[in-house]
Amino acid sequence: MGAEHEGLEGGPGERNQPSGGEALAEAQVRPRVRLEVFEGPLDLLLHLIKKHELDITDIPIAAITEQYLAYLDLMRELNLDIAGEFLVMAATLLLIKSQTLLPEEARTDEEDEGEDLRADLVRRLLEYERYREAAAALAERPLLFRDVFARDPAWDPELVGVEELPWLRVSLWELLEALRRVLARAREVPLQEVSRERVSVRDRVRFVLDRLSGAGRLDFEELFPQRATRLEIIVTFLAILELARLRAVRIVQEAPWGPIAVRLEVEDPSAVRFEELDEYEACDAGGSNDGGRERT
Amino acid sequence: MGDAKEPEPAASSEAVGSEERLAGILESVLFAAGEPVSLRRLVEILGGPPAAQVRAALMRLAARYAAPERGIRLEEVAGGYQLRTARENAEWVRALFRDRPRRMGRAALETLAIIAYRQPVTRAEIEAIRGVDAEAVLAGLLQRDLIRVCGRKETVGRPLLYGTTERFLELFGLPDLNALPALREIAEGASGNAAAAEGASAGGETADSAAENSQCGGDRLAAGSRATDPGGEGAGEPAHGDGARGQGGPVS
Numbered sequence: 194m195g196a197e198h199e200g201l202e203g204g205p206g207e208r209n210q211p212s213g214g215e216a217l218a219e220a221q222v223r224p225r226v227r228l229e230v231f232e233g234p235l236d237l238l239l240h241l242i243k244k245h246e247l248d249i250t251d252i253p254i255a256a257i258t259e260q261y262l263a264y265l266d267l268m269r270e271l272n273l274d275i276a277g278e279f280l281v282m283a284a285t286l287l288l289i290k291s292q293t294l295l296p297e298e299a300r301t302d303e304e305d306e307g308e309d310l311r312a313d314l315v316r317r318l319l320e321y322e323r324y325r326e327a328a329a330a331l332a333e334r335p336l337l338f339r340d341v342f343a344r345d346p347a348w349d350p351e352l353v354g355v356e357e358l359p360w361l362r363v364s365l366w367e368l369l370e371a372l373r374r375v376l377a378r379a380r381e382v383p384l385q386e387v388s389r390e391r392v393s394v395r396d397r398v399r400f401v402l403d404r405l406s407g408a409g410r411l412d413f414e415e416l417f418p419q420r421a422t423r424l425e426i427i428v429t430f431l432a433i434l435e436l437a438r439l440r441a442v443r444i445v446q447e448a449p450w451g452p453i454a455v456r457l458e459v460e461d462p463s464a465v466r467f468e469e470l471d472e473y474e475a476c477d478a479g480g481s482n483d484g485g486r487e488r489t
Numbered sequence: 490m491g492d493a494k495e496p497e498p499a500a501s502s503e504a505v506g507s508e509e510r511l512a513g514i515l516e517s518v519l520f521a522a523g524e525p526v527s528l529r530r531l532v533e534i535l536g537g538p539p540a541a542q543v544r545a546a547l548m549r550l551a552a553r554y555a556a557p558e559r560g561i562r563l564e565e566v567a568g569g570y571q572l573r574t575a576r577e578n579a580e581w582v583r584a585l586f587r588d589r590p591r592r593m594g595r596a597a598l599e600t601l602a603i604i605a606y607r608q609p610v611t612r613a614e615i616e617a618i619r620g621v622d623a624e625a626v627l628a629g630l631l632q633r634d635l636i637r638v639c640g641r642k643e644t645v646g647r648p649l650l651y652g653t654t655e656r657f658l659e660l661f662g663l664p665d666l667n668a669l670p671a672l673r674e675i676a677e678g679a680s681g682n683a684a685a686a687e688g689a690s691a692g693g694e695t696a697d698s699a700a701e702n703s704q705c706g707g708d709r710l711a712a713g714s715r716a717t718d719p720g721g722e723g724a725g726e727p728a729h730g731d732g733a734r735g736q737g738g739p740v741s
């Protein structure tokens with residue numbers, strides 16, 4: 194799982210297109226930018242729980258399920274590698290949700306399974322959370338070749354870091370959250386116009402660089418045109434990711450839960466090379482993703 | 490590092506002379522070594538003064554380095570003693586090296602934490618906790634020598650067992666695994682269900698990991714000895730604290 198797989202050899206679990214016309218259509222629709230997801234479904238759930246300051250042991254399943262599915266839709270729309278585990282979790286959440294909707298007396302033994310699933314989920318979240326805390330505590334320690342240095346001949350300082358996405362300095366979930374906020378203000382496009390809409394990552398890269406070359410640093414949301422359509426927003430987002438991958442910009446979040454900013458990292462924006470960007474066409478802009486799953 | 494079986498204090502320290510001289514020699518040896526050197530090895534090198542005296546000299550040296558105006562510290566890591574730069578000067582030392590320091594990604598850190606606390610542990614157990622495939626992350630950690638395969642679990646499929654290495658201890662500045670901060674307990678009262686269900690899936694596999702092969706167990710205890718130690722006996726590390734952080738510990 195290299196950090197920056199590009200290419201079109203899509204893995205399982207990401208099918209934006211209804212099948213038919215496949216290879217060609219898919220090649221056109223698929224952007225070059227691909228982001229692999231190292232975080233799992235539990236990570237996403239903990240993110241949602243923390244964000245809404247919920248108690249793990251008392252999760253409002255219906256609301257959390259909605260949110261979870263909305264993220265999943267967005268990930269699908271962005272062509273992120275969605276691991277099968279995300280889909281299993283989605284099914285689990287839906288099952289728990291459907292069973293908690295039943296009145297207690299109407300439940301059979303089988304339906305008590307919902308309660309078991311829920312208890313199991315809570316246990317897993319609590320368990321995962323302690324290891325996340327332990328990991329955070331480890332990261333605080335004085336790390337060799339980061340905070341302290343030794344003349345150890347056996348060490349290659351290069352070996353210290355194990356970085357998944359070296360160009361992404363922000364939690365994936367918070368980045369997606371920011372994107373959702375922008376998408377929430379997307380301009381509605383009349384249906385007949387959609388099929389003709391055409392936006393290229395290349396144009397958007399240019400656009401983002403232009404905006405940044407003046408300011409040097411902008412809030413994430415300022416990088417999107419006010420009257421942008423959903424497609425324009427998505428493609429602009431991909432352009433930002435691509436620029437980050439090329440190390441032309443850096444996506445940063447200075448404080449936990451703070452605003453996300455994009456910073457120009459190169460002296461001369463016109464020197465940024467981004468020849469190989471494909472077009473991202475409109476045809477799947479609607480798809481299954483537009484559905485009324487904005488925030489709950 | 491309590492050393493139980495060192496020779497009785499002897500009067501044979503003439504070879505290295507005074508305490509002062511001893512501290513100076515240790516300083517030279519540690520500087521030249523770069524890597525952590527175990528107490529056992531130091532005693533061997535000095536060939537005279539008993540371990541207690543060497544240890545006392547190390548303490549003296551460490552105290553001297555602890556002065557605020559010094560830029561070097563004498564630290565106890567990975568079962569030995571090592572000279573390291575002071576943390577507060579990191580910025581300037583870093584500037585010496587061209588590359589930006591590479592950060593450790595969250596997935597790698599979390600996986601490392603799981604292995605550190607639950608070792609020996611299988612990939613399936615790690616994945617059960619993180620809820621996501623661990624293959625790539627494990628490969629990265631193995632490549633960097635932060636974890637290692639320490640055996641196979643005697644269950645169906647005989648999956649590989651992973652444990653941390655001495656490099657891991659060195660990287661995080663830990664004397665040994667017992668120095669890991671305690672893992673937070675899951676609050677008992679928080680959810681009866683949750684506590685009761687604990688051990689059902691992820692924990693369940695841990696429960697019977699007592700059956701795993703002994704190399705891992707021994708490994709875990711000896712993991713405090715990356716330090717140069719040809720004897721390989723872990724610098725007289727007693728098998729302490731196993732109950733506190735073994736797999737039967739806070740985890741299940």
